[in-house]
Amino acid sequence: MAVKNGFVYRLLLVVVPWLYGGLSRLLFATCRVRVHGRENLDRCEVQAKPFVGLFWHYSVFVAVALISGRGRGWAAMVSASKDAEFVARILARQGVVPVRGSRSRGGLGALKGLIALLDQGNNAAIVGDGSQGPPRVMQAGALLLASKSGAPILPLAVAADRFWAFGSWDRTLLPKPFAQLHLWYGEPLSVPEKAGSEEIEQCRLEMEHRLNGLYAQAWGEFGKESHDGA
Template sequence: MKQALVKYILPWLAYLFLHVWCRTLRVSNLSPENEAYFNNLSGRYIMTHWHSRIFFLLFYFRGRKDWNILVSPSRDAEVLARLGKLLGYTVVRGSSYKNTLAASKELLKALNRDERVVVVADGSRGPRHVAQVGSIQMARITGAPLIPMTFGARPRHEFNSWDRFVLPLPFSKVTLNFGTPITLEKKVGEALIEEKRQELDRQLNAITQEVD
């Protein structure tokens, strides 16, 4: 019974909840030109955001079958993984702590097929709002542009979790924001990789502050 609840009932309830909740929101975009950039790209790219901003972004980009999202392989994330599939995404199970190598290979294969990948910049456990190097390395290996994204909401509720997870309240105003693409060549040194990681960190924090 518990298995059926996690596999079938809860994902559909979450799907219905997300649709009903998010359709009450008033949405605007602070950087439409940056969104137009990746929407007009014919090839691969990597989208990245803070862990706290999953809720609305998961709904906003629904139905994009060539978007591969990384979801933790833990039991706690099983409902999220199945919700992602219901929303039309391709789900890859893995995190920086478990199933890392296999998940990374699947994401790289997707990028090499000219599909798109979405990763959480600060990972599944943080530290909060500190970009990890994983998405930078994927961009380096594949040559795919890395695009920061976020949203803000007023009014909203912030959970008392490690990431301060953001839930827009019904009928609140949601503002999207996108950064400028980050690119780097395949053969670069560790110093430049760290420089790009810091650039991603700065961009994500800046575009998040703009909408908060």
């Protein structure tokens, strides 16, 4: 049975990313996207150095689909868990370099890997609340990355008028065909080089405030306070 399950797992690792890649391209091609705060994105794109795109975990598939095709190459931190291998391969098919690691496993190595990719000119995509949550509570990883790399952090939030919400801890969403999407970019934040613990904590609280403010604005476009009750 173990051999059989191992075979099925390996088969799914090949099939699922390929299937998702094709279906997601068709899906997002039907969606209408309205962008807010584009001037904040422009501020990051016109500079010589790369930046860190930051968003809450619930929007990971939507956010990556909307930003990964822009400008520079992209890298993203993905959990080192076995199940996250599917996410890593899905991102790879979208042209995003996955770097494996999380708060509880391989986080330091992943951080170093992302810094190296930023030094090579890639942008980085990170979920602010990590791979395990709690949802919409900022973790320090992105701030440490920004401090060590010198890359500014660009917060963003997305909302959809029609979507599926999975039963995960963060209620990960996927828009339904022909959905209307609102994409909000917030003001970039630069973290001081070699920031100490107090500065990191101040930046963490500020970025949590900005992300949750964007989240409220995005869902407010559809008369909702959040996506949790959908």
